[in-house]
Amino acid sequence: MPATDVLVCPSCEAEVAFAAPPMLAEITECAECRTELEVVATDPVLLALAPEVEEDWGE
Amino acid sequence: MSGASPRPRIALLASRIGFEEKRILEALARHGLSCTHLDTRSLHRELDAAPAPWDAVLNREISATRALYSALALEAAGARVLNSAAATETCGDKWRTSVALSRAGVPTPRTALALTPEAAEAAAEEMGYPVVLKPLTGSWGRRVALLRDRDTARSLFEYCEAMPSPAGRLVYLQAYVDKPDRDIRVAVIGGRAVAAVYRRSADWRTNxxxxxxxxxxxxxxxxxxxxxAAADGVGAGIAGVDLVEDARGGLYVIEVNHRVEFAGLQAAAGDRVDIGAAIAGHLIEEAAR
Incomplete structure (x- = not known):
């Protein structure tokens, strides 16, 4: 995907940009509404709301 | 044997590719290495399936349950998983971590396990208030509570009693170390401490x-x-070790994280160290073993 393709936040419809072609499962944050987004497809790039934090998540 | 070594076959276990994973992948790419991404959400292995085709698998799964069981599944298929399933299991459980640290002679705060909330009250009385109540599993400071007195403790133990899972009703207590408004995170990679940061917060929890x-x-x-010593004690080749200082400067290890989040560490360390590159380097070394 060219880095200039326009992507839209599925939550607030603000524009979301990537500096480089994103990877599948890559997480980004909408600069406008701060919603976490997941790249769920790369050809073409498709964004979805990232999964909610679960009880056993952590480091 | 002659000629160049074959290129290591490396895989990354993760359901989320975030800042840290990208730093590691970029470092691998600088070595000319690509990496197979194994999304734990689609991972499945049959017991007697063909051996896993990777020389090393880096486990960056954010779900503790999926991290442990994906490591177990891949190890059963002969893969070298970093960290190992055993280390992931130890780090994922605060009591197991405490036991491992104690056996390794690593100083930790006074710690007790109570198998029921009723027994926890006696344990807290013996330890003396304030004490810190932590869930046995969990991260990011969730459900960690400072019990300053008996009344607070009783209330919180009642909440423990109401937890839906039997494991959630186990109580892990640790003496409160009257630390400055900070703790210390050290990244240990391949038996070497590579960077340290203070984590400072107005909240007594410094996550x-x-x-x-x-x-x-x-x-x-x-x-x-x-x-x-703490990372070795839990068997983790890649670890985020959290320590607190007491008023006299004594250091105590409070936990060891098997999937170290290093964005804050990297920001503080600046250009002095590249933690993603250090993890990638360790992974390449392990893949060659």
Whole structure:
């Protein structure tokens, strides 16, 4: 995907940009509404709301 | 044998590719290595399936349950998983971690396990208030509570009693270390402490996930040795070791994280160290073993 393709936040419809072609499962944050987004497809790039934090998540 | 070594076959286990994973992948790419991404959400292995085709698998799965069981599944298929399933299991359970640290001679705060909330009250009385109540599993400071007195303790133990899972009703208590408004995170990679930061917060819990800020911390010999001993004690080749200082400067290890989140550490360390590159380097070394 060219880095200039326009992507839209599925939550607030603000524009979301990537500096480089994103990877599948890559997480980004909408600069406008701060919603976490997941790249769920790369050809073409498709964004979805990232999964909610679960009880056993952590480091 | 002659000629160049075959290129290591490396895989990354993760359901989320975030800042840290990208740093590691970029570092691998600088070595000319690509990496197979194994999304744990689609991972499945049959017991007697063909051996896993990777020389090393880096486990960056954010779900503790999926991290453990994906490591177990891939190890059963002959893969070298970093960290190992055993280390992931130890780090994922605060009591197992405490036992491992104690056996390794690593100083930790006074700690008790109570098998029921009723027994916890007696344990807290013996330890003396304030004490810290932690869930056996969990991260980012969630459900960690400072019990300053008996009344608070009773209330919180009642909440433990109401937890839906039997494991959630087990009580892990730790003496409160009256630390400055900070703790210390040390990244240990391949038996070497590579960076340290102070994590500072107005909240007594100094997790970056709870908004703590980071600043560089001098990596003294004592701090490095202690962090490495803690990582070795739990069997983790890649670890985020969390320590607190008491009023006299004594250091205590409070936990070891098997999937170290290093964005805050990297921001504080600046260009002095590249933690993603250090993890990638360790992975390449392990793949060649």
């Amino acid at each position: 970056v996930a709870r908004g703590a800020t980071t600043e560089p911390c001098p990596l003294t010999d004592d701090l490095a040795k202690l962090a490495v």
